[in-house]
Amino acid sequence: MSTPPSSSSAPIPTLASPGMRDAADDSDSPPSHMSEDSDGSGAGPGGDTWTPDLRGTNGGNGGNGGRWAPPDQVLENVLESVLEFLTAARDRNAASLVCRSWYAAEAQTRRELFIGNCYAVSPARAVQRFAGLRAVVLKGKPRFADFSLVPNGWGARVSPWVDALGPAYPRLQRICLKRMTVSDDELALIPRSFPLFRELSLVCCDGFTTRGLAVIAEGCRHLRVLDLTEDYFHEETEVVDWISKFPECNTSLESLVFDCVSVPFNFEALEALVARSPALRRLRVNDHVSIEQLRRLMARAPHLTHLGTGSFRSEPGSSGASSVSDLATSFAAAAKSLVCLSGFLDVNAEYLPAIYPVCANLTSLNFSFASLTSEELIPVINHCVNLRVFWVLDTVGDEGLRAVAETCSDLRELRVFPLDATEDSEGSVSDVGLQAISEGCRKLESILYFCQRMTNVAVIAMSENCPDLVVFRLCIMGRHRPDRVTGEPMDEGFGAIVKNCKKLTRLSVSGLLTDKAFAYIGKYGKLIKTLSVAFAGNSDMSLQHVFEGCTKLQKLEVRDSPFGDKGLLSGMNYFYNMRFFWMNSCRLTVKGCGDVAQQMPNLVVEVMKDHPDDEGEVDTVDKLYLYRSLAGPRTDAPEFVNIL
Amino acid sequence: MAATAMDYAHVDVENLKATELRLGLPGAEETDKMPTSRAGSKRAHAGDHHEEELKAAPPAAKAQVVGWPPVRSYRKSCFQQQSSSKSKATAPAEVQKQEEVAVSVVAAAPPAAAGSGGSLFVKVSMDGAPYLRKIDLKMYKGYRELREALEAMFLGFSGDAASVNPSDFAVTYEDKDGDLMLVGDVPFEMFMSTCKRMRIMKGSEARGLGSSKE
Numbered sequence: 001m002s003t004p005p006s007s008s009s010a011p012i013p014t015l016a017s018p019g020m021r022d023a024a025d026d027s028d029s030p031p032s033h034m035s036e037d038s039d040g041s042g043a044g045p046g047g048d049t050w051t052p053d054l055r056g057t058n059g060g061n062g063g064n065g066g067r068w069a070p071p072d073q074v075l076e077n078v079l080e081s082v083l084e085f086l087t088a089a090r091d092r093n094a095a096s097l098v099c100r101s102w103y104a105a106e107a108q109t110r111r112e113l114f115i116g117n118c119y120a121v122s123p124a125r126a127v128q129r130f131a132g133l134r135a136v137v138l139k140g141k142p143r144f145a146d147f148s149l150v151p152n153g154w155g156a157r158v159s160p161w162v163d164a165l166g167p168a169y170p171r172l173q174r175i176c177l178k179r180m181t182v183s184d185d186e187l188a189l190i191p192r193s194f195p196l197f198r199e200l201s202l203v204c205c206d207g208f209t210t211r212g213l214a215v216i217a218e219g220c221r222h223l224r225v226l227d228l229t230e231d232y233f234h235e236e237t238e239v240v241d242w243i244s245k246f247p248e249c250n251t252s253l254e255s256l257v258f259d260c261v262s263v264p265f266n267f268e269a270l271e272a273l274v275a276r277s278p279a280l281r282r283l284r285v286n287d288h289v290s291i292e293q294l295r296r297l298m299a300r301a302p303h304l305t306h307l308g309t310g311s312f313r314s315e316p317g318s319s320g321a322s323s324v325s326d327l328a329t330s331f332a333a334a335a336k337s338l339v340c341l342s343g344f345l346d347v348n349a350e351y352l353p354a355i356y357p358v359c360a361n362l363t364s365l366n367f368s369f370a371s372l373t374s375e376e377l378i379p380v381i382n383h384c385v386n387l388r389v390f391w392v393l394d395t396v397g398d399e400g401l402r403a404v405a406e407t408c409s410d411l412r413e414l415r416v417f418p419l420d421a422t423e424d425s426e427g428s429v430s431d432v433g434l435q436a437i438s439e440g441c442r443k444l445e446s447i448l449y450f451c452q453r454m455t456n457v458a459v460i461a462m463s464e465n466c467p468d469l470v471v472f473r474l475c476i477m478g479r480h481r482p483d484r485v486t487g488e489p490m491d492e493g494f495g496a497i498v499k500n501c502k503k504l505t506r507l508s509v510s511g512l513l514t515d516k517a518f519a520y521i522g523k524y525g526k527l528i529k530t531l532s533v534a535f536a537g538n539s540d541m542s543l544q545h546v547f548e549g550c551t552k553l554q555k556l557e558v559r560d561s562p563f564g565d566k567g568l569l570s571g572m573n574y575f576y577n578m579r580f581f582w583m584n585s586c587r588l589t590v591k592g593c594g595d596v597a598q599q600m601p602n603l604v605v606e607v608m609k610d611h612p613d614d615e616g617e618v619d620t621v622d623k624l625y626l627y628r629s630l631a632g633p634r635t636d637a638p639e640f641v642n643i644l
Numbered sequence: 645m646a647a648t649a650m651d652y653a654h655v656d657v658e659n660l661k662a663t664e665l666r667l668g669l670p671g672a673e674e675t676d677k678m679p680t681s682r683a684g685s686k687r688a689h690a691g692d693h694h695e696e697e698l699k700a701a702p703p704a705a706k707a708q709v710v711g712w713p714p715v716r717s718y719r720k721s722c723f724q725q726q727s728s729s730k731s732k733a734t735a736p737a738e739v740q741k742q743e744e745v746a747v748s749v750v751a752a753a754p755p756a757a758a759g760s761g762g763s764l765f766v767k768v769s770m771d772g773a774p775y776l777r778k779i780d781l782k783m784y785k786g787y788r789e790l791r792e793a794l795e796a797m798f799l800g801f802s803g804d805a806a807s808v809n810p811s812d813f814a815v816t817y818e819d820k821d822g823d824l825m826l827v828g829d830v831p832f833e834m835f836m837s838t839c840k841r842m843r844i845m846k847g848s849e850a851r852g853l854g855s856s857k858e
Contacts, residue, residue, distance in 0.1 A: 147711030204716075230718045239765065260718065264767060264841065316824040345722070346822055369722055419723055421715040422708060450713060477713040534712065560709070 079105040122631040123164035134173045140180035153638045156180045166193030174199040184212030191219025199225035206232035214242035227257040244269035255282035274300040284308025287345035290315040295330045309343030327354035342366035349376040359383030366391040374400035391415040394428045401433035405440025413446040427452025438462035446471035453484040459493030463500040473508035479535040482512040495520030508532035518542035522549020530555040543567030547574045557582040565592025580627035588621040597644035604629045605644040770798045770844035781836045817842045
């Protein structure tokens, strides 16, 4: 979870901060720009004249072999000094387009490379252009992989990247990966290739075990950050005690997050590690840590700002079980520094009052793994007057949300997850809760809300009360469900959101929706970059509205909607401006997708079938994933992926 | 908090119409919509194209769609684990038969503990012992073998094995709920799937819990 944007304590802005808007997304580099075209080494904006290239070695613009004019050393130095101040990738991309010398200077000085789709560019190309990278951020599978919609073995292995980055960037310090497959052997390459390595962040990744973690712990002597967030950790044959592999001396650790690594470990080793890590500020432990053990950790790390509490349950059968007041003492001691609390992975609600001493200072609280009733939650909420980020299960109920609305007037981000994530579940929150939040939390910027009952009125109210909304994700879990009061589609509600929330960049829709909703989205959603659609719309017009209207659209994911080839083709002129388009279980045919592939050479069009052995319906496409790419069709595609 | 069925206002037939491709204006037929269906089973979209595309074979009345609602499996599995172990707690405990292992594992698949065909190591602690041990539960066919192995491992700590009275010990384990359970109550396979770690208690705490030697 994140510290709020205006916090003065230094946040560590990695992908592993789910509370933060995906800042990295803002820095996307559209590879279709001329500056990255290898064959398009046509003249820059200056026409025939061009300023001398700065360094003939590597980096710089590809494609023009031969000798360079002697560089203007003074200009080069000035330029590079100035460019050092540019950190946002978007700014850097712009600077690189000015002229060749700027392109080359920027390529030399870029320190962080963000690749939103690991297949959009080849590792070799990235390595060739950028000489001095210190950090690489890579994203792999499309987001719908989180929901089992991308078959296993699809791809996004990090190995080609690690193989390329190793020799090229011995001074590399930071790697952040999201939705990629990382093996233990690839992890083992990190300490070998990068002796100055500092930060590893793996979000929603898979493929590694404690063996790989042990190599990282042991080999990366300057490690500051090891953040493992929502990775898929498979039970192994032999669990390695990786915690005890950290070096014996004082470490530079600032952040250690491993709540998703749900295997037992040597607690004494962790306690000792924490004791010899004076810079540690973020610690999130897994559910094998009891309250008694948590207290010991907190005693060793009195300056923690972010704490993941583990199970939040007492050691079973232990004679020395902590009392609530004992635990409260521990939290009282932490109150000065603690701003972000999470964990509660197997919570015993009796212990909740122990956190009251820190609640007033908390800006971020994550109860989304704690099955707690509203009666148990409300007293806690009532203490959290400064809360900015709140993640909770829907067991909080509409009453609990009312308490949030009354107490947390500064709230910026709310996520309400379903305890029972099925369509027929009872659902404990509704439009009532949403309406209450909208009235109490006027500064809301981001909301994710799972429910079973919703009304247009409540959504419209939110659009009017919370004009600062940037992210609006509403999931009405029953498919095609209309307004519970009027029985009408949810068109007007979502229409009001796009119309009134002028800063909206991310939208997920649900419920019964007709083409009208998408007409609204196209008409008003001018800043929308990410759109998620499921079980919605009447016809291909919906897609057309979106493509024609949402000029800033970068990521579109669609499932189970009545859209076909016509809708797909309506996006032809826009696909190059987007990072990707995903569509599954709609009405596409191979021919339609093939048409797109044929007309757009810089697009990779992948189609997949759910059941490759089906003889009937050979022409239909179950899953489509298309994305712009400079690398051409990938060579590691498995059998079930057909690249058109 | 309990939603009445009327709150849902939801009907199969109308959904079909909503997704139908037609020339009429959307929303033209909304007026005849007020349904009387109950909440619950509304899965049968016979003609709905989407239904054919469902990967997950619907077991009975409710066809759950793959990946819907969109909650990461990481989250889903945490709560399946909690809710399944709660339902196990109320299931009647069968009398355990020594050599029989034929009992199938009950309820939802527990995520972590059931080894993927490899091994299933759990920590074993004994009160007063200087360090813990690890055993592979899959090595043992039943409780007797397990007990023998534990005795071999640990009773050395208590000095001469002959002087040790087994009823001074109770072998317990921590299950998925975090509760301390006596080993031997449930079928061995169920025990294997819920056991997170083991603890051999001795002394006054153990006496009276009954020697589980069967």
